[in-house]
Amino acid sequence: MVPRLLARDRLTWLTYAHIAIWGYFLYGFSPVVPLLRDEQHTSRTVASLHGTAFAVGGVLSGLLLPSLIRRFGRARVIWGGLAGVALSAVGLLASHPLAATLTWAVVASTGGGLIVNGVTAVLADHHRDGGAAAISEANAGASAVGLIAPLVVGSGVAAGLGWRPGLAIVAGAAGLVAVLAVVLRVRVPTGPPLETAGGRLPTPFWLVWVSILATGSVEVCLNLWVADALRTHAQVSPAGATAAVSAIIGGMFVGRLVGSRFVLRLPTISVMFAALSLSGVGFAVFWVATVPWLALFGLVVVGLGNALHYPLSMALAVSHSAGQPDLAVARTSYAVGVSFGVAPFLLAAVADRVGPHLAFLLVPVFLVLSAVAIAVLRHRVAAASLVSPLARSR
Template identity: 35%
Template sequence: MTLGGAVAGPGPGATHHERRGTVTWLCYGLLGFFSYFINSLGPILSFLRADLDLSYTVTSLHSSAFAIGMIVAGVSANLLATALGRRAVVWLGGAGMSIGTLVLVVGRHPAVTVTGALLMGCLGSLLAVMVSAVLADEHGPRRAAMLMEANVVASACGMVAPILVGAVAAVGLGWQSAVVAPIALFGLALARFRSQPFPVPVQSLGHGAGSPGERLPGPYWAFWTVLLLTVAVEFATLFWAAAFLEDVAGLSRSAAAAAVSLFLGGMLVGRFAGSRFMLAGRRGGSLLLVSLVTATVAYALYWWSPGVPLTLIGLTVMGVGTANLYPLTLSLAIEAAGGRTDLAATRASLAAGVAIVASSIVLGRLADLFGISAAYGIVAVLLGGAIVAALFALRLAASAAAPVMAASTTP
């Protein structure tokens, strides 16, 4: 990519791979595993709210606990990777996600289920942080396309989650049974690939491995702000869509849970198209802005539509628009970080955690006070802020890249 900052070149001795090898496919699968559980959380909370007779505010504590865990991961992942190595952190994250999910679905008291969500966020998010960093270092200048392709796989796995939760509940197997298969698959992956080596971090080779005084540049933090706002949009929609469709659109609980897959299906389509767009060598900044506008228009249809069909169409198209916001912004942020891959990915997880905590608490409280329909108005504010922040970040990154480009062309 050329828009949004200078391309971060490989560190000394770093090797970037053009092909998708074992590491790449393993990362794709692990990100899909993470995505399945994070996208099943909204539908699961809809059933938990009914089973345990929870208010919107108490229900929101689960997504907030998950997000607090993401914040912990965002502070600690870089340090853990330095101390233990990427491979150990990856498998620790997957095991933690599995254990936390089991605690969430078998718990019969909010204190237990919230603890499960906290474990999912705290340990499970380590997996997502490390996968992003590994893919970025594995593929170097092609990181944007590969991160978006990884998120195509994640979207496909995430789309299955609400369908499966709704389906097993509808046929009487119990919504809790939807977590069994992915945990078993993770166990098989751990047994088969636990010794698989991962690429050495670029900063370990040329930038100093995340020293305590190391700072990320201004353009990175501009994209970090965009990431904060867009993640808040995605998860405010994802975690509360089932409740919105049940309480406002009038769908049954199982139908509302399954209908969340429309948002995720839109994300799958959007990410597949976006990955092809980036593999063709197009500009990531342009796609980011188009995606934000698409998400805003679709959100208006989803929120204000008087009928169920248009509401569902709006939700689907919103998924298309939202699809590439996270992988694109993450790639632009890592590019702006100048090779500090682990540190950049870790701080990005921090942004995601803060976004989910804030959006979950605010939206849940507003839903109790004014109803879920009125509470959803916060998404309009977030989208407007994201557009403004993206324009600023792209301009700042382009200004920072200009001296580098000029120096590289000077005889």
């Protein structure tokens, strides 16, 4: 197979920066949920409503994206999303009640969804055959920055400053990126005309949608509740467990950075199967571990596998969208939203009854669901490739 090329220009780096800022907020806020549970004196189930809030924001971004792009264009939508994330970071500084933190979570997730979906469509259009690799690299950058976020937040907690100052960094980073974009005159191009609200996406796309639902559930469950599991099963301190989420993110950074090279040389579906398998192996190690070092090693391996779930799924969604990239990424927001809303709430509800360790067995169930969806997709693609030559020969 001839390797595909990936040429990185100023537009590419600008989109990478947008994803990175959202990644810092997302990975910085995720390990905060157990701390909020202690601060607000709630149960795991109630604290998991922050995952539901992220889900609501994700669904809102998917609902709003098509009409916003038609009216304002990709550039304004992406910049508007970044402004929403920055505003949420500032808003959380003075927010302590549950209602307030949930509200800012919705605002941040809505903005983050606009960023991710807009940038994904831009990279897929801009890089064509190298789109999957570009999307993977963009998410690698988000993981690299996200790797720092739990460490910064955890350090603030350990120093007695709390978790809020660590997230406030987002606002400054967003302002810096905006200034650089103006100085360097980097503009986000318009995409192909967006289909009307009644536009239809083909069946292969919906198989990818199911996979995104499943892998999104895996990622959000780990991000929101792995710190709790480390505290209860591997005897890690609260501050250490918060910072230890960086083990997953570190694995994701390496996985996305290295994985982008494989995507340029191997079929996307094959790489996806390998990533799902690696996540399963890493989870098994984490789940049986009773000492910190082994649990952290398992989380690194999980991160290596999880690294490629989202970027590969998004690339598959766009490639199977029948030429409707913006509509496709808008619809994937629903899958991400449902996974963020249902999965952590389900895991937390089970954990309140049997403990977080046993509840985490939901994760391999989600991995299997994703693998089944991708296997059916591969079968349909193979069948279609056989039918097309026959049709042409007639």
